[in-house]
Amino acid sequence: MGLFRYELRLLLRQRLTVGALALLALLTVAALAMGMAEVARQRAAIAAIPAAQAEDIGAVADYVDHTRDAGSAAYYSFHPTWDAPAPLAFATLGMRDVSPYILRVRALGLEAQIYDGDTFNPELALPGRFDFAFVLVFLAPLFVIALFHDLRSAEREAGRQRMLDALPNGGRALWRRRTLLRFLLTWGALGIPFGIAAIFAGVAVAPILIVLAVIAAYLLFWIALAALVGRLRWSSVANAAALAAAWLVLVLIVPTLCNVAINAAIPVNQGAEIAMAQREAVNGAWDVPREATMRRFYARHPEWADSAPLGPEFHYKWYLAFHENGDESVAPAVRAYRRGLEARDAAARALGWVLPSVGVQALLTRIAHTDLTAQLAYQDRIRAFHHRLRTFYYGYLFRDRPFGKTDFDRAPRFDDRDRG
Amino acid sequence: MSAVGLIARDEIRLMTRNRVAIIAFVLVVLLTLVAVASSWAHQRGIAELRARQAEAAETAFKAQPDRHPHRVVHYGTFIFRPLGPLAAFDPGVDAFTGNSMFLEGHRQNSANFGDVRQSSLLVRFGQLTPAFVLQVVAPLLLIFLGYGALARETERGTVRVLMLQGAGRGQIVRGKLLALGAAALLAGLPAMIGLAAISGQPGALAWPMLAIALGYAGYLALWTVLILLVSASVRRSRDALLALVAVWAVAVVLLPRVAPDLASAAVPLTNRLQTEVAVARDLRTMGDSHNPDDPHFAQFKRALLARYGVAKVEDLPINYKGAVGIEGERLTSAVHGRYATANHVAQARQNALVDAVGLLSPTIALRSLSMAAAGTDLAGHQRFLEQAEAYRYALVQRLNRMQMEDVSYADDGATDAGADRRKRVSARNWQAMPDFRFIAPDGRTLAAAALPGLAIVFAWLAGALILLMVASRRLGAR
Numbered sequence: 018m019g020l021f022r023y024e025l026r027l028l029l030r031q032r033l034t035v036g037a038l039a040l041l042a043l044l045t046v047a048a049l050a051m052g053m054a055e056v057a058r059q060r061a062a063i064a065a066i067p068a069a070q071a072e073d074i075g076a077v078a079d080y081v082d083h084t085r086d087a088g089s090a091a092y093y094s095f096h097p098t099w100d101a102p103a104p105l106a107f108a109t110l111g112m113r114d115v116s117p118y119i120l121r122v123r124a125l126g127l128e129a130q131i132y133d134g135d136t137f138n139p140e141l142a143l144p145g146r147f148d149f150a151f152v153l154v155f156l157a158p159l160f161v162i163a164l165f166h167d168l169r170s171a172e173r174e175a176g177r178q179r180m181l182d183a184l185p186n187g188g189r190a191l192w193r194r195r196t197l198l199r200f201l202l203t204w205g206a207l208g209i210p211f212g213i214a215a216i217f218a219g220v221a222v223a224p225i226l227i228v229l230a231v232i233a234a235y236l237l238f239w240i241a242l243a244a245l246v247g248r249l250r251w252s253s254v255a256n257a258a259a260l261a262a263a264w265l266v267l268v269l270i271v272p273t274l275c276n277v278a279i280n281a282a283i284p285v286n287q288g289a290e291i292a293m294a295q296r297e298a299v300n301g302a303w304d305v306p307r308e309a310t311m312r313r314f315y316a317r318h319p320e321w322a323d324s325a326p327l328g329p330e331f332h333y334k335w336y337l338a339f340h341e342n343g344d345e346s347v348a349p350a351v352r353a354y355r356r357g358l359e360a361r362d363a364a365a366r367a368l369g370w371v372l373p374s375v376g377v378q379a380l381l382t383r384i385a386h387t388d389l390t391a392q393l394a395y396q397d398r399i400r401a402f403h404h405r406l407r408t409f410y411y412g413y414l415f416r417d418r419p420f421g422k423t424d425f426d427r428a429p430r431f432d433d434r435d436r437g
Numbered sequence: 438m439s440a441v442g443l444i445a446r447d448e449i450r451l452m453t454r455n456r457v458a459i460i461a462f463v464l465v466v467l468l469t470l471v472a473v474a475s476s477w478a479h480q481r482g483i484a485e486l487r488a489r490q491a492e493a494a495e496t497a498f499k500a501q502p503d504r505h506p507h508r509v510v511h512y513g514t515f516i517f518r519p520l521g522p523l524a525a526f527d528p529g530v531d532a533f534t535g536n537s538m539f540l541e542g543h544r545q546n547s548a549n550f551g552d553v554r555q556s557s558l559l560v561r562f563g564q565l566t567p568a569f570v571l572q573v574v575a576p577l578l579l580i581f582l583g584y585g586a587l588a589r590e591t592e593r594g595t596v597r598v599l600m601l602q603g604a605g606r607g608q609i610v611r612g613k614l615l616a617l618g619a620a621a622l623l624a625g626l627p628a629m630i631g632l633a634a635i636s637g638q639p640g641a642l643a644w645p646m647l648a649i650a651l652g653y654a655g656y657l658a659l660w661t662v663l664i665l666l667v668s669a670s671v672r673r674s675r676d677a678l679l680a681l682v683a684v685w686a687v688a689v690v691l692l693p694r695v696a697p698d699l700a701s702a703a704v705p706l707t708n709r710l711q712t713e714v715a716v717a718r719d720l721r722t723m724g725d726s727h728n729p730d731d732p733h734f735a736q737f738k739r740a741l742l743a744r745y746g747v748a749k750v751e752d753l754p755i756n757y758k759g760a761v762g763i764e765g766e767r768l769t770s771a772v773h774g775r776y777a778t779a780n781h782v783a784q785a786r787q788n789a790l791v792d793a794v795g796l797l798s799p800t801i802a803l804r805s806l807s808m809a810a811a812g813t814d815l816a817g818h819q820r821f822l823e824q825a826e827a828y829r830y831a832l833v834q835r836l837n838r839m840q841m842e843d844v845s846y847a848d849d850g851a852t853d854a855g856a857d858r859r860k861r862v863s864a865r866n867w868q869a870m871p872d873f874r875f876i877a878p879d880g881r882t883l884a885a886a887a888l889p890g891l892a893i894v895f896a897w898l899a900g901a902l903i904l905l906m907v908a909s910r911r912l913g914a915r
Contacts, residue, residue, distance in 0.1 A: 033679070044691075051698050062708055069714040076721055097710060115533060115553050119710050129539070134547045134554075135709045138784045139530035140808075140815045141697035141791070142553070145561050151694060159686055163679060254675045255457070258581050261682050262461060265577055270468060272562035273569065277475045279557055288550040289490055289537040293515055296539070297497060300512040304502050330852040358555060365557030379558060388558060 020186060024198050034164060034199075041160045042206040044152050049214040052107035052148045056218075059106075059118055063099045066119065070097050078425045087413030087420035088333020091406075095121035098402055098431045100395040103386035104220040108211065108228065109150035109378070111387025115142050120399060124406045126340040128295040128347055131399060132288055149211060150381045153232060154374050155268055157207060158239045162260040164199050165243035167253035168192065174253060200233075200240055207232050224384050231380055238373045268374045275375075279364045285357035291350045298346040302339030314338035317345070324415040334414040341407065355393065362389045398433070405429040440604045444612025445619070448586060452620065458582050462620070465578045466627050469570045473525075473631030476566045480525035487517040487536065491873075499868045503861040506840040507762065510833055513541030516873040518548070518821045521812050522638040523645060526631065527568035529813025532560065540829040542766060542836075545773045547709070548822070567628040568807050571653050572800055573689055575624050576660040580681045583617040583664040585674040587912065592673050596913035610909040613665055621657040628653070642880035645810035648887040652810070655894045656803045662901040669908040688798040696794035696801060700787040707783075712776050719772045724764075737764055751846060758849050759841025763834055770830050777826070781819055788815060792889070799897045806890025810883050821875060828873045839866060 028034055077093045100118040117135035145151065169192065172178045182188045208229050215225045246259050302310050307327055315322035327335055369376030382388035409429050413420050452458055494515040501509065518536045520528075535548030553560055563569055587610070590596040599609055629650060635641055663684070668677045707715075724733025741760060742748065750757040788805075795801035808814035839862055840849070848859040 047695075051702070054702060055698075058702075058705065062711075066710065069711055073714045073717055076717065080725075095713070111558070112554070115551070117709070119708060121710055121713070132549045133709075134535060134549060134551075136547075136706050136712070136780060138697075138701065138706065138787050138815065139533035139551075139818065140784075140788055140805075141701050142533050143530055144693045144697060145563075147691075147694040147698045155690060156686070159682070163683075167675070254585070254678055257675065257678050257682070258457065261577065261678075262457075262581065265574065269563060269573065270565075272559045273565035274471070276556065276559035276562065277479075277565050279559065280552075281475075285555050287486065287490070288555065289515065289517070292537070292539060292549070293490075293494060293497070296512070296515075300508065303504065303508050329854060329856075361555075361557040365559050368559070375559065375562075378562075382558060392554075 020194060021198065024194055028195075028198060028202075037160050037163050038202055038206050041152075041157065041203065042210060044156060045149065045207050045210045048147055048149045048152045049107065049210055052110060052146075053214065053218065055110060055114075055146075055148075056102045056107040059102050059113065062119060063101055066097045066099060074425055078422050081420060082422055085419040085421055086333065087410055087418065087424075088336065090420045090425070091124040091333065091337060091410040091414070094425070094428065095123055096402070096406060096428065096431065097121050098395075098399050099433055100391075100398075101433050103391075104218050105215065105224055105228075105385040106387050107214065107218055108148065109381040109385045109387055110146045110148050111150075111382040111385065112389065112392055113387050114146060116392050118395075122399060122403050122406070124337060124340075124403070124410045126295060126299050126343045127400065127403045128291060128344050128351065129299070131396060132292065149214075150378055153207060153235065153381075154377050157203070157232075157236065158264050158268065158374075159261075160203060160206075161236060161239040161243060162257065162264060164203065165196075165240055166246070166256040166260050168195060168199075168243070169247050170251070170253040170256055173250075196240060196244070200236060203236055204233055207236075227384060228381065231377055235373055235377050267372060271372055272368075272375055275365070275368050275372075279361055279368075283357060283360045283364060285361065286350065286354055288354055291347050291354060294350060295343050295347045299340055299343035302342065307335050310335060310339045310342060313342055317341075318411075321411060321415040325417065332414075334411070337407070337410065337414065358389060359393070398431075402429065402431045440608045441612045441615060444599075444604065444609055445615035448613055448616035449619065452582055452616070461578055461581055462624065465570070465574055465624055468565075468574065469567060469624075469627040469631070472565045472567050472570050473628065473634075476528070477525040477631070477635065480520055480522070480528065483531075483536075484520045487519060490515070490537070491517040491519075495872050498870065501864060501867045503864050504867075505860045506759075506836040506844065506862055506866075507542075509867065510542035510762075510836050513539055514832065514873070515539055516825055516828070518818070519875050519877075521877060522635050522641040523649070523811035524813050525635050525638075526566070526628075526649065527807045527811040527813055528564065528566060529808035529811060530815060530818060531813055532556070532564065534818045538825055540825065540832065542762075542833045543769050545770075545777065545826065545829075548818075567631050568804075568811075571625060571628050571657070572803060572807075575621075575657060576685055576689060577682075578624055579617065579621055579657070579660050580664055580678070580685060582620050583613075583661070584668055584678040584681050586613040586617060586665060587668040588671055588674040588677040591669075591913065600913055606909050606912045609912065610665065610669065610905065613668075614661065614905075617661045617664065618658065621661045625653060625657050640877070642883065644880035644884035645812070645887065648810040648884045648891060649807055652803055652806045652887065652891055652894055655891070655898050656799060659799055659894060659898045659901055662898065662905050666901055666905045666908055669905065669912055689800045692794055692798035693801050693804065696791045696798075697787075699794070700790040703790060704783050704787045706780060706787075707776075712780070716769075716772050716776055719775075720769060723772065724768055733768075734761065734764070737761070753846065756841045756844050756846045756849055758846065759837050759839070759844065762837035762840060766830070766833050766837060770826075774826070777822070784815060784819075795890070795893055799894050802890045802893035802897075804890075806887040806894070809886035809890065812878060812883050814886075816886065817878075820878065824875055825873070832870065835870065 074094060077090070081090045081093065098120050102113065102118070106113065114137060117133065119135060120131070120133065122130050169178065172181055181191055184191070211228065211232070212225060215228070242263060243256070243260055246256050251259070311327065324334065365375065366379050369379040379388070383390065406429055412418070413424070498514050501512065504512070516538050520531060524531055532552035535551045537550050538548045539546045563573070590599065596609070600606070632646060632649065636646055664681060667680050667684070671677045671680060725731045738750065741753070741757070742750070745753055747753055791801060792805055795805065805814065809816065843862045844860055848856060851859070
């Protein structure tokens with residue numbers, strides 16, 4: 018243990034090392050603070066939903082009360098859904114800045130609503146977020162390079178290497194000690210602030226331990242790379258240049274190249290085509306006999322088939338029926354679209370097995386529930402909720418029950434807690 | 438040959454002997470070529486896809502059967518944001534904004550289906566474009582090539598030897614500058630050739646391309662000077678390398694990410710739910726056409742009856758429902774427009790904050806000048822949104838007028854067996870509707886938008902040159 022303490026004192030005397038570690042810790046704290054602030058903003062936006070919603074639905078209820086028509090209630094009522102950030106979301110915001118985490122839906126055609134986005138500034142989203150994942154994936158390797166590129170070559174260039182090798186407990190044991198010490202300090206600079214923030218945010222123990230292990234593994238990868246380059250016995254300068262070039266290739270160039278390759282190899286049928294096809298199907302219903310629409314609807318919903326036949330005047334049950342028919346008509350395209358997105362995501366994840374930078378990013382966004390899988394899971398929850406909404410309004414429309422003010426309180430409410 | 442030329446030639450010879458440097462150089466050139474080719478193919482593919490989809494949407498609109506005009510208001514139309522030729526050089530925010538929009542009455546929908554939500558997580562690592570290579574990768578290459586240019590001579594004491602042989606300090610620095618500048622020129626050349634190739638495309642504009650070429654030339658010149666400045670100021674080449682990589686990491690990687698986060702925290706945007714609720718609230722107070730007791734529409738009705746000198750709406754020579762539709766759309770559009778403007782203003786303030794950080798990081802300044810000149814920045818997207826809204830409003834009001842003039846009030850409210858047929862207007866009307874055509878800004882407008890960024894990049898260059906002159910005076914003194 019004594020030798021460790023001497024090494025530590027030696028290390029702390031190097032201005033570059035101390036400065037680098039302090040800077041890394043500072044950047045980590047800043048990134049965590051920014052991530053937590055953003056997550057707090059998102060939570061506040063979700064917490065503000067009920068008040069805004071009560072006002073909105075109150076006005077709709079006042080209006081619908083004139084007719085007590087369930088169809089008007091269904092048409093004018095927007096029902097909120099939301100995707101609360103998982104406890105770990107502050108560490109990696111993933112797609113949460115470009116995908117909506119609040120979406121209001123009506124009991125009309127869902128395919129015309131589910132792809133809507135929220136307000137965001139694309140120029141701010143373009144460079145990516147400054148979050149913990151960014152500090153770990155992009156910046157931490159640069160600090161590893163700064164600390165490890167001259168681990169041996171500095172001693173060699175100073176003419177001390179032979180002496181160090183000859184010392185008792187010198188040679189390999191010495192390099193191991195120094196490597197371990199620097200590794201622990203770097204790990205601490207990243208892991209300790211993260212651990213504190215995670216406990217503060219109420220993250221469970223298992224995810225914290227996994228992330229700490231991921232940090233360690235990613236740092237060890239770069240340390241191993243530095244050691245590998247160090248074995249070539251180049252000068253310190255050449256080591257630093259080679260490692261920085263490796264960083265550029267592994268963190269920036271290969272992921273961007275693979276992005277181009279994946280998007281070219283896995284074409285995704287454009288979502289816009291789904292939206293256009295759905296709109297044709299929905300609006301086309303005005304030009305076909307209404308009985309044909311109802312037959313098609315009742316074939317899928319025999320439970321409503323005994324509803325009173327349509328009269329000559331407009332009835333919302335027909336309107337909602339053709340909206341559901343419209344969704345149904347594009348269901349195969351929707352499934353194909355989703356399969357395409359999942360295939361692209363899977364390809365990127367597969368790349369993560371060979372490219373640590375991508376692997377760490379993929380793993381962190383997975384644990385933090387901020388990746389595409391989480392987005393699609395949110396869409397699934399919206400779909401399930403939308404199904405409940407439809408069933409609720411159909412119960413009034415197909416039985417011609419009046420929809421009074423109190424019925425607004427009976428409408429299904431979105432529950433975010435039953436996440437898979 | 439002059440002393441400057443000799444020193445430059447010697448430095449270049451040394452660079453070409455460095456095998457790692459040559460490999461890195463070749464890799465960067467290859468990367469640029471791949472970026473130019475893929476980015477160009479991507480841009481053409483997207484431009485064609487959107488043109489095809491836009492045509493399909495227009496055809497579908499015109500192929501509608503006879504319909505009640507209000508049905509068409511809800512049928513709406515899809516429009517697609519076209520992609521200019523310079524997007525092949527710098528696609529900017531294109532992948533992050535939705536590129537298709539559904540236009541209908543009463544509502545202003547969001548632009549949907551941006552690539553960022555259709556791509557894997559890799560898209561957040563950056564996009565391989567010529568702009569990315571020049572902004573991010575090329576400076577690092579120059580650092581590898583040039584960090585030792587002066588520090589090496591200082592470290593080995595060869596500066597004094599050079600000076601003993603009669604070379605002045607200024608001549609040494611100018612020679613090294615010339616050598617590294619030549620390397621920078623060579624590194625930037627493939628991307629510039631790509632840019633020139635893009636200019637052959639129809640619609641490519643000379644002024645913005647000039648702004649882009651000048652901007653990137655100034656940026657690479659700035660890095661050349663900066664590298665020599667650091668190399669002249671430190672005693673060991675390793676320190677020069679570490680310092681330069683640190684400067685690069687802060688200016689190119691860190692600040693461009695931190696600035697947007699600060700900006701979005703400083704200027705929060707109102708989310709869509711809150712905006713929609715506020716719009717609904719404003720509309721309730723201004724006038725609600727669905728509410729029979731609404732004071733605004735009661736007043737509107739009285740004024741209309743008085744104008745035509747009749748007692749009830751049934752006696753009007755026009756369809757009252759169409760008139761209400763026009764008035765309602767006018768009100769909703771005004772309210773939506775107010776909130777959209779507030780949102781645009783907030784986003785512009787966010788971008789101004791990021792641009793202010795651009796004073797510290799020339800990369801941010803270059804990025805915004807590059808996007809502005811290519812027309813792929815937020816302002817470019819907002820131009821699309823504004824034109825889309827103008828088109829949507831004109832379309833919906835045309836349809837409302839059609840309902841007012843071509844559908845009788847009696848038919849509109851009728852529910853008898855033949856009423857549905859009588860309410861419809863001829864399909865010929867849909868063919869007469871004008872299509873949406875995005876009017877791209879002219880070259881001068883785009884180039885003017887790039888001027889602030891250009892000014893910052895060149896101010897940095899001038900500052901770095903002055904500092905280099907100061908630093909070179911102390912060369913060899915230690």
